[in-house]
Amino acid sequence: MDRAAQGHQQTGVLIGDEKNMSLSSSSPPASWETLKATDADEGEFGRVWYRILHGNHGNNFRIHVSNGLLMRGPRPLDRERNSSHVLIVEAYNHDLGPMRSSVRVIVYVEDVNDEAPVFTQQQYSRLGLRETAGIGTSVIVVRATDRDTGDGGLVNYRILSGAEGKFEIDESTGLIITVDYLDYETKTSYLMNVSATDQALPFNQGFCSVYITLLNELDEAVQFSNASYEAAIWENLALGTEIVRVQAYSIDNLNQITYRFDAYTSAQAKALFKIDAITTTAAPRWTPPW
Ligand SMILES: [Ca+2]
Ligand SMILES: [Ca+2]
Numbered sequence: 001m002d003r004a005a006q007g008h009q010q011t012g013v014l015i016g017d018e019k020n021m022s023l024s025s026s027s028p029p030a031s032w033e034t035l036k037a038t039d040a041d042e043g044e045f046g047r048v049w050y051r052i053l054h055g056n057h058g059n060n061f062r063i064h065v066s067n068g069l070l071m072r073g074p075r076p077l078d079r080e081r082n083s084s085h086v087l088i089v090e091a092y093n094h095d096l097g098p099m100r101s102s103v104r105v106i107v108y109v110e111d112v113n114d115e116a117p118v119f120t121q122q123q124y125s126r127l128g129l130r131e132t133a134g135i136g137t138s139v140i141v142v143r144a145t146d147r148d149t150g151d152g153g154l155v156n157y158r159i160l161s162g163a164e165g166k167f168e169i170d171e172s173t174g175l176i177i178t179v180d181y182l183d184y185e186t187k188t189s190y191l192m193n194v195s196a197t198d199q200a201l202p203f204n205q206g207f208c209s210v211y212i213t214l215l216n217e218l219d220e221a222v223q224f225s226n227a228s229y230e231a232a233i234w235e236n237l238a239l240g241t242e243i244v245r246v247q248a249y250s251i252d253n254l255n256q257i258t259y260r261f262d263a264y265t266s267a268q269a270k271a272l273f274k275i276d277a278i279t280t281t282a283a284p285r286w287t288p289p290w
């Protein structure tokens with residue numbers, strides 16, 4: 001036989017905070033009084049005892065056996081694990097007696113800001129960001145989640161170190177953009193520490209790192225080692241004799257540099273000399289007939 005069916009079943013609602021829940025101090029449901037009122041007898045059988053019949057998984061709650069005050073168990077509750085608990089509380093005269101009544105108590109657990117933001121990755125990487133990327137270029141988006149509700153679950157992002165004035169983060173979206181010109185020849189990579197902070201006391205924080213490497217591009221001028229080169233040669237120089245070797249360099253250091261006479265070189269000079277595109281040696285094109 002369903003013992004609960006003997007009593008007058010009602011539902012009571014209690015609300016308490018997940019860390020310091022003290023249900024005895026909040027107003028007990030009206031059905032508590034109903035429980036007490038169910039027994040008008042005098043003497044031993046007039047006493048009412050209370051116990052939690054069902055739903056007290058993990059001993060989250062206890063009830064005072066004689067006054068019916070429902071209290072939290074020894075451990076704090078965790079709203080992120082369980083935001084409500086349904087208990088069946090029974091009032092009875094005697095272990096074996098037939099007079100008993102039960103009530104359903106729903107305990108709603110209110111949120112406390114006790115979770116820290118957690119990034120979806122410990123490290124985010126953006127490899128090969130073009131060094132010529134202009135100001136305002138999107139680099140990467142970081143994201144952290146916080147299981148609390150309200151402001152305690154809202155996250156603000158900040159770059160703590162490593163940006164060196166080149167990067168900024170949108171505090172609400174986590175988007176990192178460039179705020180200055182980059183230069184592979186000055187610095188090839190950046191390692192930043194980024195925080196996510198929730199927006200309620202005690203402002204819990206989570207952290208991640210962001211690694212950015214730059215892509216070297218051909219953005220640097222090619223320069224000759226000397227501003228000019230001079231050579232004095234015999235008029236009867238043999239064909240193919242080296243005259244002078246020019247040398248140029250680029251700090252991009254990406255490709256082999258090739259050489260040629262520029263457009264202003266006279267046709268006469270071009271007829272007399274050639275330059276090796278790779279080895280950079282200028283030599284007579286042919287032996288003059290004199
Ligand atoms: Ca919480
Ligand atoms: Ca939080």
Ligand SMILES: [Ca+2]
Pocket residue numbers: 131182183184185219220
């Ligand atoms: Ca550069």
Ligand SMILES: [Ca+2]
Pocket residue numbers: 131184185216217218219220251252
């Ligand atoms: Ca470069």
